[in-house]
Amino acid sequence: MKSLKKTILLLSMLIIMISSSVSTAFAAEMSGTEFLTGCNLSPGEKKSVSLFIRNDDAVSHSYSLTAGDSSNSYELYFSSNGASIKNVTIPAGTSSQIDLNISLNGKASVKEDKLAVKAIRDDGKENVINLSIIINKDYALSIKGMFDKIDVISGKSAEFTFSVINNGYKDLNNIKIKPELPYKWFASQGAESTINLKPGETGTFTIKVDVPSSQAAGNFKVKFTAVSDEISSDQVSTPVTVKSSSNIGLWMVGILILIAVVTLVQFKKNGRR
Amino acid sequence: MIIEIAKKEIRDAFRNKLFLSILVLLLVLTIVSIILGSYQVKIAMDTYNNSISFLQSLGKAELPPMPNLNPISASKGFVNYIGMVGALLAIVLGNTAISKEHKNGTMRLILSRGVFRDTLLNGKLLGNLAILAGITILTEIITFVSLVVIGGVALTTNDVIRLLLFFGMSFLYMTFFTVLSMGIATVSTKGSRALLITVIVWLVLSFVFPQIGDTMDMDNQIPGGFFSSMGMSRDQEHQVLQQFKFYETLRNGVEEMSPTKHYERISYALLNVKPGFETNTPWEVVGLKWVNLLGLLAPSLAVWLLTYIAFLRRENIYQSN
Numbered sequence: 001m002k003s004l005k006k007t008i009l010l011l012s013m014l015i016i017m018i019s020s021s022v023s024t025a026f027a028a029e030m031s032g033t034e035f036l037t038g039c040n041l042s043p044g045e046k047k048s049v050s051l052f053i054r055n056d057d058a059v060s061h062s063y064s065l066t067a068g069d070s071s072n073s074y075e076l077y078f079s080s081n082g083a084s085i086k087n088v089t090i091p092a093g094t095s096s097q098i099d100l101n102i103s104l105n106g107k108a109s110v111k112e113d114k115l116a117v118k119a120i121r122d123d124g125k126e127n128v129i130n131l132s133i134i135i136n137k138d139y140a141l142s143i144k145g146m147f148d149k150i151d152v153i154s155g156k157s158a159e160f161t162f163s164v165i166n167n168g169y170k171d172l173n174n175i176k177i178k179p180e181l182p183y184k185w186f187a188s189q190g191a192e193s194t195i196n197l198k199p200g201e202t203g204t205f206t207i208k209v210d211v212p213s214s215q216a217a218g219n220f221k222v223k224f225t226a227v228s229d230e231i232s233s234d235q236v237s238t239p240v241t242v243k244s245s246s247n248i249g250l251w252m253v254g255i256l257i258l259i260a261v262v263t264l265v266q267f268k269k270n271g272r273r
Numbered sequence: 274m275i276i277e278i279a280k281k282e283i284r285d286a287f288r289n290k291l292f293l294s295i296l297v298l299l300l301v302l303t304i305v306s307i308i309l310g311s312y313q314v315k316i317a318m319d320t321y322n323n324s325i326s327f328l329q330s331l332g333k334a335e336l337p338p339m340p341n342l343n344p345i346s347a348s349k350g351f352v353n354y355i356g357m358v359g360a361l362l363a364i365v366l367g368n369t370a371i372s373k374e375h376k377n378g379t380m381r382l383i384l385s386r387g388v389f390r391d392t393l394l395n396g397k398l399l400g401n402l403a404i405l406a407g408i409t410i411l412t413e414i415i416t417f418v419s420l421v422v423i424g425g426v427a428l429t430t431n432d433v434i435r436l437l438l439f440f441g442m443s444f445l446y447m448t449f450f451t452v453l454s455m456g457i458a459t460v461s462t463k464g465s466r467a468l469l470i471t472v473i474v475w476l477v478l479s480f481v482f483p484q485i486g487d488t489m490d491m492d493n494q495i496p497g498g499f500f501s502s503m504g505m506s507r508d509q510e511h512q513v514l515q516q517f518k519f520y521e522t523l524r525n526g527v528e529e530m531s532p533t534k535h536y537e538r539i540s541y542a543l544l545n546v547k548p549g550f551e552t553n554t555p556w557e558v559v560g561l562k563w564v565n566l567l568g569l570l571a572p573s574l575a576v577w578l579l580t581y582i583a584f585l586r587r588e589n590i591y592q593s594n
Contacts, residue, residue: 218561267585272391
């Protein structure tokens with residue numbers, strides 16, 4: 001009886017050991033600090049959500065990271081230590097911190113949204129966690145360009161006028177326009193001025209952009225974003241067509257006419273030979 | 274008389290071994306480059322068609338749109354070959370046109386038969402331009418045939434016009450070097466010296482001046498960009514560039530003196546190699562790049578007029594070299 005009890009005890013210990021090893025072999029736990037509480041996101045805001053992926057398996061695994069199945073459109077990518085990643089390899093028995101960087105793309109179609117974040121292990125095991133996202137409309141800023149297209153001559157300046165609207169429920173402070181310009185193009189006026197807007201108010205900005213004289217003729221895109229202390233708007237892109245300055249052309253034609261006159265004088269003076 | 278002189282120029286050119294060697298080199302390079310370019314277009318087309326078939330076999334209804342294959346960019350390599358080999362061919366052609374008459378002592382013979390000097394120059398230029406036009410048309414035909422037969426693409430009307438305009442620019446570019454070569458050969462007393470001077474001028478115009486534009490750009494001084502390496506903000510960058518305004522104007526001016534740069538700029542815009550011209554019509558591209566077109570035309574005309582003056586005033590014309 002004593003030996004039977006010992007055998008049962010040993011067997012049950014063995015079962016416990018086996019069952020625990022089997023469960024860790026297939027369990028790759030994924031936890032996020034904000035997963036349980038959800039993520040508050042304002043339009044134009046870029047947020048980073050920390051996720052922890054734990055590999056409880058006995059061997060190292062590579063995890064492929066994806067996120068989707070949301071109602072709203074988001075711009076998102078995963079990063080680790082500041083570097084953008086799509087896959088992560090986690091040694092056995094350790095966990096790794098991954099950041100999900102997320103911002104709203106365009107306008108939100110729903111206020112309360114869910115985002116399925118998946119970590120697919122190299123052996124096909126899939127872990128999904130639904131991240132709840134609440135779109136915060138306290139702060140909302142939109143920008144609209146007054147012109148669809150702008151023509152400018154190289155070496156001259158172009159003026160861009162924008163209307164900026166506070167679509168949120170709270171005040172927006174120190175709103176300014178942040179331009180993204182091609183190389184050697186500079187915003188000479190207007191980029192430093194700031195305004196404050198109350199909810200529903202509209203402000204106007206005029207930015208003067210200098211196009212260098214060395215700029216070859218062509219079509220370019222100039223991008224602008226309205227930025228306040230609280231939030232930033234979507235980026236607006238304005239097509240700009242740069243036309244060649246007539247200066248160099250006039251120089252060429254002038255020299256050509258001068259040479260033509262000298263040639264004519266030569267012919268008149270000496271006649272045909 | 275002009276036509277007779279031109280015809281003789283064409284006959285003589287095809288007896289010139291140096292010209293024929295360079296012509297063969299240019300044609301071989303062009304054919305290889307166009308065929309390779311056409312194959313690249315074909316591979317891209319096949320890849321797209323295969324992916325569409327695969328998606329259709331999976332029952333997918335939403336198919337990706339066809340990517341912009343830009344078949345006319347198959348001529349991209351041709352820009353470089355014309356820039357180097359084409360220019361050399363034009364130089365040899367122009368130099369031989371004048372120096373052979375000096376060398377053979379036929380200059381005085383022709384001029385003593387009541388042929389005006391300007392008529393002689395015009396006839397020679399016409400003959401050489403006809404040769405260059407023939408080479409351009411030949412490469413044009415090779416390009417169209419390769420793109421359609423090998424690439425398997427149907428060119429749009431805009432593509433055809435863009436290609437025709439591009440070959441027109443190539444012709445103008447080679448014309449400049451023929452005119453320059455004839456001009457220097459007219460001024461110089463020795464044909465070999467004239468050829469050497471023309472080649473030096475070509476090297477300066479085609480390689481030194483464009484390089485000044487690129488390498489002397491302040492931001493190109495350090496790999497990765499001077500301003501970003503120095504950790505400068507856009508405002509600081511602006512302030513620095515304001516201090517170097519004269520330098521920038523000078524650098525830009527030197528670059529504008531290069532016909533090669535003008536040829537590259539207008540050609541890359543027409544061939545859609547340079548992004549930003551895809552939505553423009555071919556004529557809009559020419560309208561935007563009118564300075565580059567003028568940069569190809571005006572120097573040729575100016576050099577040609579100066580050649581008239583030099584030839585008209587030259588007194589030692591009856592001396593043979």
